[in-house]
Amino acid sequence: MSKYKNIQYLETKEENKTVEVNGYLLHSKYKPVKEATDHFKRSFKAGQVYVLFGIGLGYIVEVLESNQVKKENIIIIDPLFQELRSMMQIDISNIDVLSEVSSLKIENVLSSKIKNYERNIQVICSPNYDKLFPHEYKSVLENVRNFQKNNQVLENTTYNFSEIWQKNYMYNLMELDKSTSFENLKGKYTVPIIVASGGPSLSKNLPIVREYRNKMILVASGSTINTLLTAGIPPDYVVSVDGGEANYVHFKNINQKEIKLIYNLSSNYKIQEDWKNEKYAILDSGDLEVQKYIKKVFDITIPCIPGGASVANFAFSCALNMTTGPVALIGQDLAYTNYETHAHNNKHYKKIDEEYMQERGMFEVEGFYGDKVLTDRALFLMKQDFERLYTYFNDGRVIYNCTEGGARIKNMPQQSFKNFCEKYMLEEKSIYLTEEKNIIDRKKVCKSLEKELELFDNVEKNLKKIEKLIKENMTTFLNKPAIVAKLNSVDQDIIKLKQSSMINYILDPIILNIMTKFKEKDNETWEEKNNRIYKQNKFLYANLLIVIVETKGYLQKILEEFENE
The missing domain is CATH 1.20.120 (Four Helix Bundle (Hemerythrin (Met), subunit A))
Known part of the structure; x- marks a missing residue:
C-alpha cells in the first residue's frame, strides 16, 4: 500500500485533471497547463539540461517539449512517480526517470548528459513537491550543486595540467623497459594491505603500524612516504600519479632500496628517471587508447585500473588488486580534522584559520564519528571517488576505513585500526619479488x-x-x-x-x-x-x-x- 493515503484526482476547468496528495495540490484546479507554462517561463534558460523534481501528471514535460527541449535533456526525479504514472497522459519514453533520490544515480545520469565539464543544469521544482519532500528536494539541489562544482574543479585541472600530463605520459615511455607491468602484482598477496595517506589522523595510528609492521603490506599514497620515513616506517610500496614538479620534490631524495614504486604514466617523469629500485607501471581506466598505443608500439600490456581525483584513490585501487586479503585505509581524513591540514610530521602541516577556510570554500560533511567536519571541493571529490571505488570492488571483500577521524566514506564499513590489526594481522608478511622487466x-x-x-x-x-x-x-x-x-x-x-x-x-x-x-x-x-x-x-x-x-x-x-x- 502506498504511504500517500490521500491521493485524489480532481477535474479542472481546462478539462484536465489535477491531483491532490496528502492535502497538497500538484497542479492548479483551474488551468494546470497554463500554470506549467508560466512555471517553465520563469525557469527557462537556453541550452540547459532540466532536472524536474516532481512532474505530477506530466504537464511540465509537455511544456518543455513544446518549447523544443529535447527528451535527452530532461531528467525526472519524482518520489511519487510509481503512484501517479498510471494517470499520466504523456510519453516519457527516452526520458531518464528516477523514482528515488540517490546521490550515485543522480551523479550517473548527470554524467551521461553533461559533456565537456559544463555546468548548464536547471532544477525545476513542481508545485508543492518541496513541501511534500523537503529533505529529498534539498538533497537533489545539493547533488546538482556538487556535480557542477566538481565539474569546475575537473575543468580547471584539465586547463592547468594537460601540457605536463602529455609530457609525462610520453617521457615515461622511456622508463618502460626499466619497469615491470603492474599485471605481475595482481593477486600476489593474501595478507592485509594498509593504504596510508597523510591526513591529520595518521599520526595517532603510526604506533600501531609500527607494532604490526611485519604482518602487513604497507602502501604509501604519494607524498605520505615522507611522513612514514620521518617516523622510521618505510612502506613496502609507494604510489605516484601526480604530474607536477612539486610531486618530484617529494620523491627527490628518497633512496630506500626496499621500497617499490607503482607509478601511473601521468606521474612526473623525473621521479621514474631517478628511481633505481623496482617500479611498476599502471594506467588509469580512462587510458584505453594509451594502453592500445603502448601495446602496438612497445608490445607491452600496461593494466588500466580505476582511480580518481587523488593518488590515494589509485593507491586504494592498487591495494585491492594486489591482495585477496583485507584492505584498510588510514590517514584518509578527506577533511580538516581538528582544523589541521596533515599529520603532525608532514612538512605541509599547518593549522587552518578563518581566512584559509574562506579561501578554500570549506563546507561541512558527516564525519567518521557521526559529527560534522570541514572539507573542501577537492577533498570532497576524492571522497566521492572512494565511494565509487568501494561500490566497484565490494564483492564480499574485507574493506575498512580505519582512519578514526575526518569524513565518513559512505557505505564503507568503519572500525578502529587497532581492532582491525588484532582481527586480521595473523601471519608474517613476505614480499613478492620479481625481476621480470619489460622487454622491448x-x-x-x-x-x-x-x-x-x-x-x-x-x-x-x-x-x-x-x-x-x-x-x-x-x-x-x-x-x-x-x-x-x-x-x-x-x-x-x-x-x-x-x-x-x-x-x-x-x-x-x-x-x-x-x-x-x-x-x-x-x-x-x-x-x-x-x-x-x-x-x-x-x-x-x-x-x-x-x-x-x-x-x-x-x-x-x-x-x-x-x-x-
Whole structure:
C-alpha cells in the first residue's frame, strides 16, 4: 500500500485533471497547463539540461517539449512517480526517470548528459513537491550543486595540467623497459594491505603500524612516504600519479632500496628517471587508447585500473588488486580534522584559520564519528571517488576505513585500526619479488616512432598553410567551399595522427574551448555566424599547430633515447 493515503484526482476547468496528495495540490484546479507554462517561463534558460523534481501528471514535460527541449535533456526525479504514472497522459519514453533520490544515480545520469565539464543544469521544482519532500528536494539541489562544482574543479585541472600530463605520459615511455607491468602484482598477496595517506589522523595510528609492521603490506599514497620515513616506517610500496614538479620534490631524495614504486604514466617523469629500485607501471581506466598505443608500439600490456581525483584513490585501487586479503585505509581524513591540514610530521602541516577556510570554500560533511567536519571541493571529490571505488570492488571483500577521524566514506564499513590489526594481522608478511622487466624490441620501436614523426611533420606543414589561408579569407569564410574542403582534409590528417600516436591530453583544453566558447547565438545573422566560425577555426588551427610542434619535440627526444641506448 502506498504511504500517500490521500491521493485524489480532481477535474479542472481546462478539462484536465489535477491531483491532490496528502492535502497538497500538484497542479492548479483551474488551468494546470497554463500554470506549467508560466512555471517553465520563469525557469527557462537556453541550452540547459532540466532536472524536474516532481512532474505530477506530466504537464511540465509537455511544456518543455513544446518549447523544443529535447527528451535527452530532461531528467525526472519524482518520489511519487510509481503512484501517479498510471494517470499520466504523456510519453516519457527516452526520458531518464528516477523514482528515488540517490546521490550515485543522480551523479550517473548527470554524467551521461553533461559533456565537456559544463555546468548548464536547471532544477525545476513542481508545485508543492518541496513541501511534500523537503529533505529529498534539498538533497537533489545539493547533488546538482556538487556535480557542477566538481565539474569546475575537473575543468580547471584539465586547463592547468594537460601540457605536463602529455609530457609525462610520453617521457615515461622511456622508463618502460626499466619497469615491470603492474599485471605481475595482481593477486600476489593474501595478507592485509594498509593504504596510508597523510591526513591529520595518521599520526595517532603510526604506533600501531609500527607494532604490526611485519604482518602487513604497507602502501604509501604519494607524498605520505615522507611522513612514514620521518617516523622510521618505510612502506613496502609507494604510489605516484601526480604530474607536477612539486610531486618530484617529494620523491627527490628518497633512496630506500626496499621500497617499490607503482607509478601511473601521468606521474612526473623525473621521479621514474631517478628511481633505481623496482617500479611498476599502471594506467588509469580512462587510458584505453594509451594502453592500445603502448601495446602496438612497445608490445607491452600496461593494466588500466580505476582511480580518481587523488593518488590515494589509485593507491586504494592498487591495494585491492594486489591482495585477496583485507584492505584498510588510514590517514584518509578527506577533511580538516581538528582544523589541521596533515599529520603532525608532514612538512605541509599547518593549522587552518578563518581566512584559509574562506579561501578554500570549506563546507561541512558527516564525519567518521557521526559529527560534522570541514572539507573542501577537492577533498570532497576524492571522497566521492572512494565511494565509487568501494561500490566497484565490494564483492564480499574485507574493506575498512580505519582512519578514526575526518569524513565518513559512505557505505564503507568503519572500525578502529587497532581492532582491525588484532582481527586480521595473523601471519608474517613476505614480499613478492620479481625481476621480470619489460622487454622491448628497440629496432621495432624506433621504426614505429619514425613513422609517427613523418605524420607530425605532414600535419605541421599543412597547419601552417591553413593558418595563412584562414587569415586571408576572414570576411568571406562561409562563402568559400574550397576552404572548407581544405580544412576537412587537415582534420582527417589530425584524426589519423591521433589514431597513430599518443597525442591526447594536450588536445583537451583546445577541445574544451571549441565546445564551450564558440556556441551559436539565438537568431544569429549571417555576418555573426561567419565571424564566429572564422574565430573558432582561427583559434582551433593556431592552437593545434602549437601543440603539434610541442608534442613532436617530445617524440623526437624519445626516438633519440631509444636509438642511443
